[in-house]
Amino acid sequence: MDARALSKLLSPEGWALLGQLPPYDETTALPLSSALRDRGLDPELVAAAMTQSRLRAKGRAKFGEFADGMIFTQAGLEQSTRLTVAAHHAARFAAAGATRVADLGCGIGGDAMAMGALGLPVLAVELDELTAAVATVNLRHFPEVTVVHGDALATDLDGVDAVFADPARRTRGGRRVFDPSAYSPSLDDVLALRERVPALGLKVAPGIPHAGLPADAHAQWVSVAGDVVEAGLWFGPLAPEGPGRSALVLDRDGHAHRLTSEVEAADAPVRAGQVRDLDHYLYEPDGAVIRAGLVALAGEEVGAGLVAESIAYLTGPRLAHTPFLSAYRVLDSFPFALKTLRAYLRDRQVGTVTIKKRGTAVEPGQLRRQLSPSGPNAATIVLTRVAGRQSVIVVEPVAAPR
Known part of the structure; x- marks a missing residue:
C-alpha cells in the first residue's frame, strides 16, 4: 500500500466501501472485485479495499475483532505484536507506575493500543511516514496516544519515564535480520537509552543467543498456542523479576504461564540437565x-x-x-x-x-x-x-x- 491508496481508503467513499465488504474469501475475491468495478467504482479504490479486506482477515489472528476497524500494511502486520502479548507488555508499564511511555518504532500501533487501553499516556514514534499515518488511524480511539512521524533516537524524551522500543528486524526487501547490530535502530543504540530512562523494554528476535544479552536484562521468550512469537528485554522497574531469563506461555485458552530461571544474569550459561534412560x-x-x-x-x-x-x-x-x-x-x-x-x-x-x-x-x-x-x-x-x-x-x- 502507498500513500495514494491510503488516501483513497480514508475518504468517505473508501471508508464506507470497507465497511460494506463481506468477510474476505479468496474464492470470491476476484468476482467481487469485478462486480464493484462494474458498478462504476474507482478501480484503484476497489483494489486498495480488497487488499485491505484480505489483510484484515489475516489480522484477526493477531488482533481479533479489533482488526475489522484497523488499517494494515503487509509488513506492518507481519511485524506487529499480537494484542494478547501487547497486553502483557502494557501491564509491565502499568505495574511499574509509568506516567508517560515513549513507544519508539511503534509500527502500526499494536503496543500503543494496549497501553492506551490501560489509560497510559503514550508518545508513539515511527520513522516510516506511511506507517505512521496507518498508526494514527489505528489509534484514533485512544486520546492518550500521540503519534509522531520521526526518528526514534532523535525523540525528545523530556517528561518520559518509560520507553518501549521495537527496532525493525527486516530489510526493505522483507528479509529477516538476525544480527542485532543490523536492527534499525541497532540493539546497542536502543540499549544506550536506559542511561537516560532506566525503565526500558524492547523486542528482539527470538533466536538471539544468550551470550549476546545484557547481563542486567530480564529476557523473556513468549509463545502463543505453541508458537514462539518474540523475545523481550526488560530493565529497571519493568523487570520486577530481576535480571535473568523466563518463558511466558500463552495457551490456546488465553491463560498465561511463566517459568523463571534461577540464574541471576540474562547471559548466564544454560544449566545442564540430568540424562536418564528412556522411560514410560x-x-x-x-x-x-x-x-x-x-x-x-x-x-x-x-x-x-x-x-x-x-x-x-x-x-x-x-x-x-x-x-x-x-x-x-x-x-x-x-x-x-x-x-x-x-x-x-x-x-x-x-x-x-x-x-x-x-x-x-x-x-x-x-x-x-x-x-x-x-x-x-x-x-x-x-x-x-x-x-x-x-x-x-x-x-x-x-x-x-x-
Missing part, C-alpha cells in the same frame, strides 16, 4: 522454554530428565500436567535404520506418519517419501539420540491430568 513418557518442551534455556528446570517440575545431553526432549516414569511440556506415551523404541523403520510401519499398516526430530540430520519430508507408508493406521515417531545412538521412539500424545 516423553515430554516435548514448549518453544519458549527451549529458547529461554529452561528445559532442565521444566523437567524437574514433573520428575523428568533429558533423553540425551543437549537434546530438548525429556523422559520420566509418570504422567504429569504442566503448560510447559507436551506429553507422549512411549510405545516402542529402537535404533534408527530405514529398513527397520519401514518394516515396522508396514507390519502395523501405518499410512499416516507424524515425524518429530531433534539432534538428527534426517529431513522429515525426504524420510516420509522413503518410507512410502500405506495403510489405515497412524503413528507418531520421534527421531533423536538415545543412549548415544540415533534412535526411533514411537509415541502417542496423551492429555496429562491436571
Whole structure:
C-alpha cells in the first residue's frame, strides 16, 4: 500500500466501501472485485479495499475483532505484536507506575493500543511516514496516544519515564535480520537509552543467543498456542523479576504461564540437565522454554530428565500436567535404520506418519517419501539420540491430568 491508496481508503467513499465488504474469501475475491468495478467504482479504490479486506482477515489472528476497524500494511502486520502479548507488555508499564511511555518504532500501533487501553499516556514514534499515518488511524480511539512521524533516537524524551522500543528486524526487501547490530535502530543504540530512562523494554528476535544479552536484562521468550512469537528485554522497574531469563506461555485458552530461571544474569550459561534412560513418557518442551534455556528446570517440575545431553526432549516414569511440556506415551523404541523403520510401519499398516526430530540430520519430508507408508493406521515417531545412538521412539500424545 502507498500513500495514494491510503488516501483513497480514508475518504468517505473508501471508508464506507470497507465497511460494506463481506468477510474476505479468496474464492470470491476476484468476482467481487469485478462486480464493484462494474458498478462504476474507482478501480484503484476497489483494489486498495480488497487488499485491505484480505489483510484484515489475516489480522484477526493477531488482533481479533479489533482488526475489522484497523488499517494494515503487509509488513506492518507481519511485524506487529499480537494484542494478547501487547497486553502483557502494557501491564509491565502499568505495574511499574509509568506516567508517560515513549513507544519508539511503534509500527502500526499494536503496543500503543494496549497501553492506551490501560489509560497510559503514550508518545508513539515511527520513522516510516506511511506507517505512521496507518498508526494514527489505528489509534484514533485512544486520546492518550500521540503519534509522531520521526526518528526514534532523535525523540525528545523530556517528561518520559518509560520507553518501549521495537527496532525493525527486516530489510526493505522483507528479509529477516538476525544480527542485532543490523536492527534499525541497532540493539546497542536502543540499549544506550536506559542511561537516560532506566525503565526500558524492547523486542528482539527470538533466536538471539544468550551470550549476546545484557547481563542486567530480564529476557523473556513468549509463545502463543505453541508458537514462539518474540523475545523481550526488560530493565529497571519493568523487570520486577530481576535480571535473568523466563518463558511466558500463552495457551490456546488465553491463560498465561511463566517459568523463571534461577540464574541471576540474562547471559548466564544454560544449566545442564540430568540424562536418564528412556522411560514410560516423553515430554516435548514448549518453544519458549527451549529458547529461554529452561528445559532442565521444566523437567524437574514433573520428575523428568533429558533423553540425551543437549537434546530438548525429556523422559520420566509418570504422567504429569504442566503448560510447559507436551506429553507422549512411549510405545516402542529402537535404533534408527530405514529398513527397520519401514518394516515396522508396514507390519502395523501405518499410512499416516507424524515425524518429530531433534539432534538428527534426517529431513522429515525426504524420510516420509522413503518410507512410502500405506495403510489405515497412524503413528507418531520421534527421531533423536538415545543412549548415544540415533534412535526411533514411537509415541502417542496423551492429555496429562491436571
